[in-house]
Amino acid sequence: MTAGPITAQAHPWRGFYWLCRRECHRVIRLWTQTTLAPVVSSLLFIVVFGLSLGGRINQIDGFDYEIFIVPGLVAMAMAQAAYSNNASTIFQGRSDRFIDDVLAAPMHAWQMNLGYLVGGAFRALLIGGALAALAAPITGAPVEHPLLLLVALLLLVTGFGSLGTIVGIYAESFDHTSFINNIVILPLTFLGGVFYSVDRLGSPWEEISHANPLFYVVDAVRYGFLGTSDVGAAISFAVLAAMALALYAWAQYLFTSGRKLKP
């Protein structure tokens, strides 16, 4: 006897919701490691570099030094958080193979990619929010363009969260995930003008700094906070958006094709 195919109601949005929830749950469960530590270390930068040494440094772009460094530190902390979160959650899932439970589930590939991204964004926005809330009363840093700041931060977490996803998928060991953070993201962020304005460097270092993609990340976030930009806000936002979209598309390709995730 031949019957019609058994129909099953797949509810991919429920799967997506539970994947987002799992990723946020992980961030909260490990809150001392995922949230508290980065907030404390960034706050120490503000206190040590800003308040202690700031008095000896002239204003930059019309802002006291302790105010000038806040946007860059927020951007750096959020970029590292979004990256580390996704790199570690995906690498652990692959290493222990519990990611199979997600890959076998009735969810679209784009929902899996976005679900993991939500976890990184959640962690980064928690840290960014806490830092901004603590730094504002200490330094008096303003928020000149709140909507543009929000756009810059969303592009930032999309880009760095996606980078974490990509590295988490390709990594063969935990060393690979921390290598990218320590050898690529951290130095490039420092050299991207977190603690100084690159137009003070002079040629050729100023031009070399413009080849650093992290410079545009810091510059866009700084424009949202302080309303000042080294190269023009439109250029910084365009570079940041292009970087975020390219990295997101790469991560999506890996989920859609199953490359490295499924042998």
Added chain:
Amino acid sequence: MQRPTNQALELRSLSKRYDDGTLALDALDLDVPAGRFFGLLGPNGAGKTTLISAVCNLVRPSAGELRVFGHPADCLEARRLVGVAEQEPNLDRFLTVYETLLYHGGYFGMERHEAEGRAEQMIDVFDLRAKREVRAPKLSGGMRRRLLLARALLHEPRLVILDEPTAGVDVELRHELWRYICRLHEQGTTILLTTHYLEEAEVLCEEIALIGGGRIIARDTADGLKERYDAASLEQVYLKTVASGRLAEEVA
């Protein structure tokens, strides 16, 4: 695209060659009728786990066609219909026993209250109540195996795949498990079992396929296989077919 069928699984010329060149499935054809308790027996490296992983969308086949209840295996409807307990426990290290089950139900599209109720039910069925709030890495091997089985069955799949579910499991759990699985089978669930315990397969499976070198070597009921190969037990059939083939390959 769906097509009418009475098969739980339809594999047509399914091949899988891994990046290192290993040919795990070699143009394999297999039908598993809906509602059947089906055994898949073969030595390590025969292609059993690759076949199972392909059905569960965890391996990308190199060629061929794979359908689950008439749906292409990679479509969402097919994935909702399959539950798998993999050979090695692969449990989320950040979740407790209860959360592992609840989140799995969520991933597979269950409503929250439905997943909550079902998680509690499976905790009782697999005697995990005392470990409800314990995270997976802190469970003993036997408890992890129980949780793995509970997770595979949580979303009430129509096709349950058990990849060596009783390996390293105590007698008590083995009996409990088979009692529960037999009850599910009586209710119409299709079971695909791989095991190295041939006596288990002989007792439980309505039909058995022997796999070797990525191909189906023989397929019949346990009695049919014994008759065909003039053997007194399934173990003898296994030795005459799969094991002798492997021995011949090794000698060659």
